[in-house]
Amino acid sequence: MGAVALVTLVCGAAVAHGAGAGGTFTAPAGHADHGAHSVSAAAAPAQRPGRGGDPSRRDDGVTVGGSSWRRAAGVFSPPGSFVPSDALTYDTRLVPAGARVEVTELADPSGTRVEARLRGLVPGHAYGMHVHTSPCGADPAAAGPHYQHRPAATADPVNEVWLDFRTDEDGDGRALALQDWGFREGGARSVIIHDRQGGAGERAACFTVPFGPRG
16 A cells, blocks of 8 residues: 556556555446446436536536546637637647547545546657646636645655656547545546646646545
8 A cells, every 4th residue: 555556558658656556446337448446326327518618528427325436528628719618728739729638536435546538639748647626727827736635745646646648649648546545525626737747847738627535
């Protein structure tokens, strides 16, 4: 527990950080490709439009007992675009308008799994990505700092959620983070894509995600 594990996936390079890498998550029926802690439901969750009038966004999820599964998907556009979006690109060279993002969270008493899938980015680029504390805004700083399990403690992949990835030749990427802890209610509200990997970097894009606590 507490060790950092590295996992390489076929679609780009993904990094799984934190403890709990041996978890047995499985998604609800119809969502098995999202991996993760065991959640069962009588029917697949209904897909629904996202918040803020963003027609490109789709959210769905289910909570059963002490387990929960959530997914949010969106299409990036610059702040102030005619069609509002919860996925904002601040650097269209690195995150072009029209690029797509999907973030899935699965959580149960044993831990939390966050997976990100992206399409339409710069081929062969190493991006940084972290969970942040506040929703996205026109100002890249609006998303606040990295979410930390223990506030003001260490800034590392065990205490935070790091989703660094490298895109493939098509500009697609995928990242995975596994933790043995859960998010605080309302404490984690977005993911930021950075121009480079590691603990910092310029904020190239942001996607508002309704992360939640375990069950």
